[in-house]
Amino acid sequence: MTGLRAPVRVDVLTGFLGAGKTSLLRRLIAAGALPNTVFLVNEAADFPLDERLIGAIAGEAGVAAGAVDALAGRCVCCAVDSELREGLMALVSARGAGTLPAFDRVVVETSGMADPTPIGATIEADPVLKPRFRFGSVVALADGLNLADTLDTEAEALDQLIAADRILLTKADLAGPDVIDRACATIAAVNPFVPILAVDPKQPPADPWQGMAHHHAAAGKPHAHSHRHSLTAFVVRWPDPVDWATFSTWLSLLLHRHGDKILRLKGLIRVAGEAAAEPVVVQAVRHLVYPPEHLRAGVADDLSGAELAVIARGIDADRLARSFAAFMGLSGTEAAAQLEVLSA
Amino acid sequence: MSGDRPTRARVRLAARAGQVAALAGVRLSAWGEGFQVAGRTGRRELALDLAEAWRAADRLGTAIDPLDEALLTRLAGETGKARP
Numbered sequence: 001m002t003g004l005r006a007p008v009r010v011d012v013l014t015g016f017l018g019a020g021k022t023s024l025l026r027r028l029i030a031a032g033a034l035p036n037t038v039f040l041v042n043e044a045a046d047f048p049l050d051e052r053l054i055g056a057i058a059g060e061a062g063v064a065a066g067a068v069d070a071l072a073g074r075c076v077c078c079a080v081d082s083e084l085r086e087g088l089m090a091l092v093s094a095r096g097a098g099t100l101p102a103f104d105r106v107v108v109e110t111s112g113m114a115d116p117t118p119i120g121a122t123i124e125a126d127p128v129l130k131p132r133f134r135f136g137s138v139v140a141l142a143d144g145l146n147l148a149d150t151l152d153t154e155a156e157a158l159d160q161l162i163a164a165d166r167i168l169l170t171k172a173d174l175a176g177p178d179v180i181d182r183a184c185a186t187i188a189a190v191n192p193f194v195p196i197l198a199v200d201p202k203q204p205p206a207d208p209w210q211g212m213a214h215h216h217a218a219a220g221k222p223h224a225h226s227h228r229h230s231l232t233a234f235v236v237r238w239p240d241p242v243d244w245a246t247f248s249t250w251l252s253l254l255l256h257r258h259g260d261k262i263l264r265l266k267g268l269i270r271v272a273g274e275a276a277a278e279p280v281v282v283q284a285v286r287h288l289v290y291p292p293e294h295l296r297a298g299v300a301d302d303l304s305g306a307e308l309a310v311i312a313r314g315i316d317a318d319r320l321a322r323s324f325a326a327f328m329g330l331s332g333t334e335a336a337a338q339l340e341v342l343s344a
Numbered sequence: 345m346s347g348d349r350p351t352r353a354r355v356r357l358a359a360r361a362g363q364v365a366a367l368a369g370v371r372l373s374a375w376g377e378g379f380q381v382a383g384r385t386g387r388r389e390l391a392l393d394l395a396e397a398w399r400a401a402d403r404l405g406t407a408i409d410p411l412d413e414a415l416l417t418r419l420a421g422e423t424g425k426a427r428p
Contacts, residue, residue, distance in 0.1 A: 245353075245360040252394035253364065253410045287395070319411050326416045329423035330363060 007134040010088070010106045011209045012119055015141030016150050016157040017112030020170040024141065024205060025109055031204045037105040040087045084108070084122055085129060092132055106133070107209075115159035116140075121288045135290060139208045140164035144175045144183045144198070151186065161190045162231075162263045162311055163285065165212055172198035192233045192342040193266065193309045231263070234317040236324055237338040238306040241272035243331035247306075250327035251284065254320075259287030264311040268300050272331070279303050317341055350374035361394055367418055369405035372397055 015021045028034050094100035110116050120135040140160045143150065150157045161167065167187055172180055184196055199205070247269060255262060267282040269292075278295045310320070321337040328335070350358070358374035365372035371382040375390055379397040382388045383404030391397035401408075408415055 243360075245357040248357055248394065249361040249364055250410060252361070253398055253408070256395055256398040257407075257409050258411065316411065319413075319416075323410045323416060326419040326423075327364075327410070330360065330419065332423075334423065 005132075006104070007132055008092075008104060008106055009136040010108060010119070010123060010133050011136040012108050012110060012116045012138040012163075013141070013208075014110040014114065014116040014138060014160045014163070015112065015168075015170075016143065016154060016160065018146075019112065019141035019143045020199070021109055021112070021141050024168070024170070024199065024208075025107070027205050028207070033205055033207045034105070034107065036103050037107055038091055038100065038103045040084070040091070040106060040108045084119060085126055088123075088129060088133060105136070110160075113154075113156050115156050116163045117159065117285050117288075120285065120290065124288060124290065137165040137209055137212050138163050139166050139168060141168050141170050141199075142183065142187060142196075144169045144172045144180055147183045148186050151190070158190060161187055161194070164191065164194050166208060167191075167194050167196045168208055169196055169198045173201060189343050190231060190233075191264070191311060193264075193311070230313050231311060231343065232313070232315060232317055232341065233309075233311045233343040234320075234339060234341045236306075236308040236310065236317075236321045237340070238308075238324065238328065239335050239338075240305045240328075240333045241270045241275075242306045242328065243272045243333070244269075246327055246331040247282075249330075250324060251282070251289065254323070255284055255287050255289065258312075258315060259284075261314045262286060262310065262312050265308060266310075267306060267308045268295065268303055269306045270300075270303050272333075317344075348376045350376060357394075361397065363422060364408070364419075365397070365401050365405070367415065367422075368401045368408040370401045372401065 013021050013025060025039065029039075088106065091100065091103070091106060095103065108119060110119070116138050123129045123133050123135050140163070142161065147157075151161075169180065169183060175183070180198065187194065187196055197208075247267075251265075251267075262284060263286065265282075265284040268279050269282060270279045271277065278297055279300050280292045281295055282292045283290045308324070310317070312320075317339055321339040325335065325337040328337075354374045354377070358372060358379055361379070362372040365381070369384055373380050373382075378393065379391045380388055381391060381397050381400040381404055387404055389400040389404065391400050
């Protein structure tokens with residue numbers, strides 16, 4: 001019975017047109033860096049060129065050709081309620097029927113013009129998908145040569161950087177150090193919380209979704225300026241353990257009222273009454289909250305209370321910090337929330 | 345959503361959310377695996393989760409905003425009252 005299997009992790013590869021997604025995926029497959037993985041390829045063009053290329057490589061690498069599927073002709077963010085769902089369920093059916101080898105991970109390559117956020121929302125909201133799949137993490141490719149120009153003209157590129165858990169800078173070998181520095185500064189102005197790695201085309205690629213850790217938000221970084229995109233990135237820190245019911249009440253009401261402006265929120269929470277347990281990581285994207293998870297041991301031993309890293313548009317960071325403190329007051333923990341604005 | 349007895353954690357969550365929902369003029373309580381929201385006229389809605397409960401609260405009471413200064417002031421007044 002399918003429901004008895006552990007949920008299959010769904011990772012996302014995104015990046016704007018020409019950033020090198022398909023090229024990287026081909027190299028990862030050829031290097032055998034993605035074992036037990038099947039691929040859902042989303043190609044906005046009518047002719048699914050990417051599917052054919054990856055299919056060929058997958059065949060060479062000994063992966064069943066059927067492991068490659070395509071959401072041909074549609075953008076993921078326009079197709080999440082139907083095609084993506086159908087694509088994922090087709091993989092489950094094929095595995096059950098034995099026409100697809102066993103797999104424990106799906107990688108979805110979005111089209112260059114897709115906002116990856118609805119993929120997670122689809123999985124979390126769908127009662128059929130939710131027991132079978134869990135949303136993993138988002139790797140975004142950013143073209144080191146053309147990033148700033150792309151961000152100025154393409155809203156989806158901005159969405160991709162905000163949604164990313166890791167950014168791989170491509171074409172770094174073609175750009176000088178100044179260009180790379182500028183690209184990193186551009187990314188930091190949009191999403192100061194995301195780690196950035198340069199892709200070295202001469203080295204065999206490693207699985208880019210592995211080794212994601214929930215680090216503390218970096219403190220004391222120079223402030224970047226994202227005024228061109230009207231974004232604010234900030235960290236709210238709270239010194240004491242947090243009452244879970246109070247936090248859930250605050251977060252649910254915040255996202256209910258302002259979810260369209262909370263582009264990304266990641267909280268590391270030491271829960272009151274769970275002194276022996278590891279802190280909990282909570283992630284929200286717009287109106288959606290992902291299931292909370294306990295951190296691995298040792299990742300945030302020095303966290304005494306809570307740390308919320310937020311990327312928002314049109315939100316007063318100071319007021320959000322005071323709102324958090326006011327709600328915490330309901331559970332009897334009275335303190336001042338510390339606010340650090342990283343970009344504004 | 346069943347009418348099964350709510351878990352202790354859900355009762356605690358409903359009590360805290362209910363404290364805030366009262367400022368919207370509605371009564372929020374645990375109901376099975378979800379919540380029940382009741383307006384002043386006695387009209388009730390069931391909600392699977394808090395996101396649904398806040399939507400119901402908007403319909404049955406007054407919309408509240410956690411970033412509204414007036415609400416923060418009222419919350420400060422709540423602090424120190426009998427806590428669930």
